[in-house]
Amino acid sequence: MKAGIKKELEKLVRAYSISQSSEASYSRARIVKREMVDEAKKYLSSYKTLVLLDVTGVPARFGLHIRRRLNGVCTVKMFKGKLLGLAMKELNLRNADELSKYLVGQNLAVFTNMNSFEIALLLNRISMPIKAKIGEKVDSEIRIPPMKTDLKPGPIMSLFGKLKVPIQVSDGVISITKESVIARPGDIITPELASLFARLGIEPKFIKPTIKVVYEEGLILTPDKLVVDIDGIKQELNRGVLDAFNLASELVVPHPDVVKLSITKAYNRAVRLAAEAGFMSKETAQSIVGIAVSRALAIAMALSQKVPDLLQQLPVKVAAQQQQSTAQQSQQQEASKPEEERKEVSEEQLAEGLSALFG
Secondary structure, X not given: OOXXXXXXXXXXXXXXXXXXXXXXXXXXXXXXXXXXHHHHHHHHHHOOEEEEEEOOOOOHHHHHHHHHHOXXXXXXXXXXXXXXXXXXXXXXXXXXXXXXXXXXXXXXXXXXXXXXXXXXXXXXXXXXXXXXXXXOEOOOOEEEOOEEOOOOOOOHHHHHHHOOXXXXXXXXXXXXXXXXXXXXXXXXXXXXXXXXXXXXXXOOEEEOOOEEEEEEOOEEEOHHHOOOOHHHHHHHHHHHHHHHHHHHHHHOOOOHHHHHHHHHHHHHHHHHHHHHHOOOOOOOHHHHHHHHHHHHHHHHHHHHOOOHHHHHHOOHHHHHHHHHHHHHHHHHHHHHOOHHHOOOOOHHHHHHHHHHHHO
């Protein structure tokens, strides 16, 4: 066989081999993609809620940290956006096209049967410390406790001195003798701080999962719609319980706790009514005297506008309190009454008040 023909044959064999290898690689890639789409379809069919977390620029170990924290509660997987979108379309899920605009960048998919707000609250409790870069801001106060380090004496001692961290050398290594605050929230990380963090193994910043979108049975929720005011909800529930209890007590619902409150309310109302009517008894005596004194003082305060010397006969503290209380009540009453109903104190009221004051 001539040399030229042999070379041509070798070229043809190599080209055929490369072509076969490329086709095999292409076929394997298609198989892998198909398997990923089928896996995504399985999770989408098994769970009612899908959470997409934005992990762009996030350390890979953070994904592992989230998996560990959600283990047994959720299934956490990394899917390419196109493959996840294809799985949703093949399942003919509602609003799949609208969700596709969130399937860009690097996303971590969290599949769960929890509702959107439950999983959002759970994810909000997850955080992981990371190293900080020079120029970044400190998130929280950083304290160094008393400890024995593995650092040898040397130039590093001047760094501790610059940051006002008390140290001493014992057993050939540097020991921190007193707890020290080396950074506060909002402080900028300087080269010195970054160097000390690295030497002591301190990770001063924390990262939390960033929810991009939540998809629950066709409903798409963005992070701003997942904010839950826990304290506000508790207050509303407490207020609702109290209102329901008060209503039940007014209706005298036959329940042990409600009946007790109903009886207490009825008793107090009866005592007040008897006191207003002037019915003297052991239970009403104090209220009757209090009502009489209050009315007398009110009339005396009204009279003091025309007879200033009358105010001097009252105890100073009582007069001042009564004057302030009467003024406030008068303003409220005057504001709530029509103009024609605003009248002066009658002669009978004046006589009653003077009698209560001076016998």
